[in-house]
Amino acid sequence: MNEVYFYATCLVDLFYPDAGMAGIQLLRQAGVQVIFPEGQTCCGQPAFNCGYWEEARDVARTQVALFPRDLPVILPSGSCAGMMKIHYPELFHGEPDETQVRAFSARVYELTQFLVDVLDVKLEDLGEPVKVTWHSSCHAVRDLGLKGEPQALIGQLSNVELAPLAREHECCGFGGTFSVRQPEISGAMSCDKAADAESTGASLLLSTDGGCLLNVNGTLEAKRSPLRVQHVAEFLWERTRAR
Amino acid sequence: MHVENEVIFRDAAAKALLDPQLRANFRRAMDGLISKRLAQFPDPRDLQDLRDLSTAIRSRSLLNLPELLEQFEAKATENGIQVHWAETCEEANELILGILRSKGARTLVKGKSMVSEEMHLNDFLERHGIEALESDLGEYIIQLDGETPSHIIMPAIHKNKDQIARQFSQKIKDAKYTEDVDELTAMARKVLRQKFLEADAGLSGVNFAVAETGTLCLVENEGNGRMSTHVPPLHIAVMGLEKVVARLEEVAPLYAILTRSATGQAVSTYFNLITAPRGAGEMDGPQEVHLVILDNGRSRIYADPQLRATLRCIRCGACMNHCPVYTRVGGHAYEAVYPGPIGKILTPQMEGVGVRHDLIHGSSLCGACAEVCPVEIPIPEILVRLRREATHEDAGSNVAGKGTGRTAIEDWTWRIWALVLKRPALYRVAIWFATRFGKALPAGAPLIRNWTRSRTKPVPAHRSLQERMRAEGGRHD
Numbered sequence A: 001m002n003e004v005y006f007y008a009t010c011l012v013d014l015f016y017p018d019a020g021m022a023g024i025q026l027l028r029q030a031g032v033q034v035i036f037p038e039g040q041t042c043c044g045q046p047a048f049n050c051g052y053w054e055e056a057r058d059v060a061r062t063q064v065a066l067f068p069r070d071l072p073v074i075l076p077s078g079s080c081a082g083m084m085k086i087h088y089p090e091l092f093h094g095e096p097d098e099t100q101v102r103a104f105s106a107r108v109y110e111l112t113q114f115l116v117d118v119l120d121v122k123l124e125d126l127g128e129p130v131k132v133t134w135h136s137s138c139h140a141v142r143d144l145g146l147k148g149e150p151q152a153l154i155g156q157l158s159n160v161e162l163a164p165l166a167r168e169h170e171c172c173g174f175g176g177t178f179s180v181r182q183p184e185i186s187g188a189m190s191c192d193k194a195a196d197a198e199s200t201g202a203s204l205l206l207s208t209d210g211g212c213l214l215n216v217n218g219t220l221e222a223k224r225s226p227l228r229v230q231h232v233a234e235f236l237w238e239r240t241r242a243r
Numbered sequence B: 001m002h003v004e005n006e007v008i009f010r011d012a013a014a015k016a017l018l019d020p021q022l023r024a025n026f027r028r029a030m031d032g033l034i035s036k037r038l039a040q041f042p043d044p045r046d047l048q049d050l051r052d053l054s055t056a057i058r059s060r061s062l063l064n065l066p067e068l069l070e071q072f073e074a075k076a077t078e079n080g081i082q083v084h085w086a087e088t089c090e091e092a093n094e095l096i097l098g099i100l101r102s103k104g105a106r107t108l109v110k111g112k113s114m115v116s117e118e119m120h121l122n123d124f125l126e127r128h129g130i131e132a133l134e135s136d137l138g139e140y141i142i143q144l145d146g147e148t149p150s151h152i153i154m155p156a157i158h159k160n161k162d163q164i165a166r167q168f169s170q171k172i173k174d175a176k177y178t179e180d181v182d183e184l185t186a187m188a189r190k191v192l193r194q195k196f197l198e199a200d201a202g203l204s205g206v207n208f209a210v211a212e213t214g215t216l217c218l219v220e221n222e223g224n225g226r227m228s229t230h231v232p233p234l235h236i237a238v239m240g241l242e243k244v245v246a247r248l249e250e251v252a253p254l255y256a257i258l259t260r261s262a263t264g265q266a267v268s269t270y271f272n273l274i275t276a277p278r279g280a281g282e283m284d285g286p287q288e289v290h291l292v293i294l295d296n297g298r299s300r301i302y303a304d305p306q307l308r309a310t311l312r313c314i315r316c317g318a319c320m321n322h323c324p325v326y327t328r329v330g331g332h333a334y335e336a337v338y339p340g341p342i343g344k345i346l347t348p349q350m351e352g353v354g355v356r357h358d359l360i361h362g363s364s365l366c367g368a369c370a371e372v373c374p375v376e377i378p379i380p381e382i383l384v385r386l387r388r389e390a391t392h393e394d395a396g397s398n399v400a401g402k403g404t405g406r407t408a409i410e411d412w413t414w415r416i417w418a419l420v421l422k423r424p425a426l427y428r429v430a431i432w433f434a435t436r437f438g439k440a441l442p443a444g445a446p447l448i449r450n451w452t453r454s455r456t457k458p459v460p461a462h463r464s465l466q467e468r469m470r471a472e473g474g475r476h477d
Helices: A008-014 A017-031 A045-049 A055-066 A078-091 A100-105 A111-118 A137-143 A149-155 A182-197 A210-222 A232-240 B003-016 B020-040 B044-063 B065-077 B089-102 B114-118 B120-126 B136-142 B162-173 B181-198 B224-230 B248-263 B298-300 B306-314 B324-329 B342-351 B367-371 B379-393 B410-421 B424-440 B466-470
Strands: A003-006 A034-035 A074-075 A108-110 A130-134 A161-163 A204-207 A227-233 B081-086 B107-110 B131-134 B203-204 B208-210 B215-220 B234-240 B270-274 B288-294
Touching: A003 A017, A008 A017, A008 A210, A008 B424, A008 B466, A017 A034, A017 A111, A017 A227, A017 A232, A017 B131, A017 B466, A045 A055, A045 B410, A055 A078, A074 A078, A074 A111, A078 A100, A078 A137, A100 B424, A108 A111, A108 B131, A108 B234, A111 A149, A111 A232, A130 A149, A137 B367, A149 A161, A149 A232, A149 B379, A182 A210, A182 B003, A182 B324, A204 A210, A210 A227, A227 A232, A232 B107, B003 B020, B003 B324, B020 B324, B044 B065, B044 B248, B044 B298, B044 B306, B065 B089, B065 B208, B081 B089, B089 B120, B089 B203, B089 B234, B089 B288, B107 B181, B107 B224, B114 B120, B114 B234, B120 B131, B131 B136, B136 B162, B136 B181, B162 B181, B181 B224, B203 B224, B203 B306, B215 B224, B215 B248, B224 B234, B224 B270, B270 B288, B298 B306, B306 B342, B306 B379, B342 B367, B342 B379, B367 B379, B410 B424
Parallel strands: A003 A034, A003 A074, A074 A108, A130 A161, A130 A204, A204 A227, B081 B288, B107 B131, B107 B203, B203 B234, B234 B288
Antiparallel strands: B208 B215, B215 B270
16 A cells, blocks of 8 residues: 545644644555645535535535545544545435445545554554543444554553543534534533543543544633643654654 | 524523433433443344344334234234224324223223323323323322423433432322332332222333234333233223334344343343233133324324334333433433434424424434444434435425424525535635634634533634645645
């Protein structure tokens, strides 16, 4: 596997560019050439989830067109990867370009999924001892079907202790537009998630998804918690990069 | 109408969230149910096999629903069960009132039935001078307080032992105050035993109706189902028209997955198979058995190939037990007969997607419900479909109230969203502004205000990833 495409996702582009850079570096470190097409915007998930399928399709079409070659498309997000891999075929069902979209969807991977399942990378931990905990993104696991790939990568790091998070598979309360349409329920879920994360005694909460990170981080900051969040790509890259 | 209804669930949920006792009751109960269920499915492959089989049985039953209903009616009638059909709840209520009046019945003792809740049968009968007493312990508890069920399997789950102790000491005649669960149960039992003996009629729900034998299956734990259907001279059963399965052997896997998913039990304490009224020479059983089969919007749901999956439901309640929203707000916040994830897809389809727009958006689409559903109902997918239906009037769609949740503001939001995101040059400008001035957005701006109720304001990076990649001169092709 010599070349791959990288799809930033809008949340990583705007809020977590370091995670995007780290993802690209991890792929390069594994000997892969990364192509980063111009013209990327959003996978279209927010409109799709709200029922505005024409609008979602319009945007999705422009994104699919950026990846014409038969190469894997790597995303630093389980939720957006789930949208492109699982929901694009539904969204384009019966459309004239369904076949092309399906072919594109088959090439989509979440970053850690690609690092583990395809590249089988071996990481060497160069960092100081640290205790972290893991937040499992609902869409990464339930939509896309991640099977512990990010935890497997973290497990390769000899100086990292992974503390189990109570109710690891419970939603953090983000849910895209849900967070502003139902702010009370969403806020209650986020506060519980933040409290569970704090009680692990870890200094960092890691996840594959910018939405969850943005949500949990905002909640932790609001309660002035010392616990920080980080995208798993950024964490892995920081600990394994040769200095 | 839409704007007004958008907030029913939000407001009720916000109120529930302020009640620490309620939240603690639900969290404890749901955590317990989750671990009990898990203990019943030690091998995920066995669980998946049983789900696949159950899903296949329910899907096939629905595929042949009209034929199976006819076959069931013929067989049940042959067995001596009198079958009635009701298109609406009003019709079903009138039918039941008619049956009761024809027998001169004044008192009705009820086993647990969610369809009767759907019909608001108790209120209806009370208005017509007939006393309807709930005999399921949970239902009995909430009836004392004039409440509705907060869970489809455990209707009084919102209350803890101490609350029930106080309530019994106030509401049951000559009851002394005790927090001992066995003593509390014995108190209710004493009242109910007498009612079973005195009641003119009994009413029950139905878990499965078997077409080949004309049998009604009833799953329960307290024996009140058997008492309600067995002791009074008249038994009336009510069910939704989706409950039928073809063969008796298909009930076994459905029953196995129902009790395990619902309460984490390998079997329930009672499993009743009701096939006929009391026969000649038999010592017990009702002299007459009637069955009311209710539509109430189900045939409309049935007509849509995707939404039909809603009717696979076997009412185990696992979706609510595992729902992070339900766990926090409880069942009453939904202001609907069926709460939780299944209620979020069922209620809007029955009452209209625009009217209950609040419910279909009251989900983070986390998928915990679909993951545990014993008959694999894709609840998040159906929620997204109903969001579509609420805001569009697609030709060919038969969904109740389609398009009635549409607002100009949401239309324009997504139009502008698409306008920007399908033009990378515009996106680039928007991101440039966000990275330079995003910090300056006031925390009290619309939508951001909702976010910052419990969080700090999200702050964009100084330079976007795309800007940095351009600066790096990376490969773009």
